[in-house]
Amino acid sequence: MSIINVARQAGVSIATVSRAFNAPESVAPATRTAVTAAAAELGYEPNLSARTLRTQRSRTLGVVLPTLLNPVFAETLAGIAGAAADAGYSIIPLTTDYREAQELQALRLLSGRSVDGLILTVADAERSATLAALKRARRPYVLAYNRHPRHPCVSVDGETAMAELVARLQQLGHRRILMVSGHLSASDRAQQRYRGYAAAMQAAHSAAELLELPFIDNAPEQLLQRLGGADRQHRPTALVCSNDLLALRCMRAAALAGLRVPEDLSVIGFDGMALGTELRPSLASISQPNEGIGRRSVAWLLDCLDRGKAPRAADSLTLPHQLRELESMRAPSCSTL
């Protein structure tokens, strides 16, 4: 079922059929109707491969994310998929598990598919071979979540957000605030969040303390140890976590250590995954507009594509974050101070 059948059916040339679809105004109304009718009758759908081959535009976007098992990225992908679909674009998602080798592999897979552009979240924008390759190939791209002065990014200001959170906790009366994260070296975002935490702690003349947890089992020994110590004076009254999944683990570890959240310990996450509000206690978090980050990335990229230029680092977008002060966060009770 090709353009040829439609042309025959409508009694016109294939060029006219093509025009009727791609530049309707350049075709006489009567002809247009005839073509449309013929196409509908035959159930004709233009062949994208042929169109791509001819125009060198695929109307397809590559999407490279760390994992879909973290709801944050699932939400982001939902936003990307929605925005892309609205614009008539398809997406090809690939996941990397935070591994550079997989990032490069993803790029290779996508390069053959001649995607018009990519949206990606890399482990560390500064030292990313993937981004270097991308620049070299001069393919338009937008980074989601990453923040870097030399790349086009859509993100929130995690450093400021974290500093605000710590300030707010201090204001509530918290003094011993522990930060928990995965391996800092594995994520430039975690590093930024830590900077915000450390700066705010220093500003308040409190001691910063970081606990890096291996991302393996459910109730990490280290955390239990740190929380379970008999010495109430040294136990933190609040845990700020570099992401929501980690915060969940912390809440569970706290419960296992016999601590109540938030009575004995406040736990705050980062990301604002939708699920957090469904829990009990609901998860306090610095919420990012995850779907929004996805949508805006697509919108920006498509806008650039339309004008034939690549997104520029200087036009990077910082979206607003929000402190979600939910049930897992509150002022420390007297007994814990």
Place this chain on the structure above:
Amino acid sequence: MSIINVARQAGVSIATVSRAFNAPESVAPATRTAVTAAAAELGYEPNLSARTLRTQRSRTLGVVLPTLLNPVFAETLAGIAGAAADAGYSIIPLTTDYREAQELQALRLLSGRSVDGLILTVADAERSATLAALKRARRPYVLAYNRHPRHPCVSVDGETAMAELVARLQQLGHRRILMVSGHLSASDRAQQRYRGYAAAMQAAHSAAELLELPFIDNAPEQLLQRLGGADRQHRPTALVCSNDLLALRCMRAAALAGLRVPEDLSVIGFDGMALGTELRPSLASISQPNEGIGRRSVAWLLDCLDRGKAPRAADSLTLPHQLRELESMRAPSCSTL
């Protein structure tokens, strides 16, 4: 950078280059080396659109799922994406929000992209216009999660699973077991799960009771009412939910009604989303191999594609489920009986 450049560089014809890539054994070792070297030097990647146009095979799969905001489907997509990538296939995911209009729209988008096959989860396989269209178009497809005698499906036996769960609850001493679901008419899977529940309740001479909740706010009035009633004799001792997300809401509603889980009320979900094990209490659930369902669907579909035939309903796969008896489920305490 096309096959022509490589041919020139290697001093052979374009046909030889093509063969060197697609049937290396049919080319002299020396020639092969020359071609490979030339390709590497030029950074050549075969153009998929051209190949697709010529061969009518895109090495791309369409994936149609209800939503990515439910972790179950995010896990499924992760499995699909992994298996597809391993086989050198790309996927184009589309979401439908359980709406038939969007299912049809998805099909339209995919038809132009000439995907080799599709994997989909539809709201109701029995009355699905989408599946009808798919059959008419003779495109190979596999349903994930849906179960239907006339379609090729990869799923677990939700009816049996639910019956087993209810039997186990009865064995633990539960008598007043309430089932909670979304609108039954919206999902053939929920219907199957309900059948299993009803049958098992009847077998135990207990009264089946279904609460259909609108999928809108976080702590549905109806549920609170049903749980909060002063009359302890009529309050259920266990809630079986048609999915994990709903179970989460139930746990939250229970807490708001002043009930402890599992001391006062057991809550069991269905799906086995990974996040459930991270909560406190951890979520008991009938767990399905979500990533596995995705992977197996891809494997089956690709296998059929290789042999040039479409998956047949008769070869449908039922994967094993498992009762995850975690913290949110236990025998009723004396005071609640």
Place this chain on the structure above:
DNA sequence: CTGTTAGCGCTTTCAT
């Protein structure tokens, strides 16, 4: 084992 060549379905000059 290798080369020549005809299209896959579409868009886009260039004529008319």
Place this chain on the structure above:
DNA sequence: ATGAAAGCGCTAACAG
């Protein structure tokens, strides 16, 4: 406003 025809990059006969 419409048609004729070239060609996007590749594969698969076919010929040698």
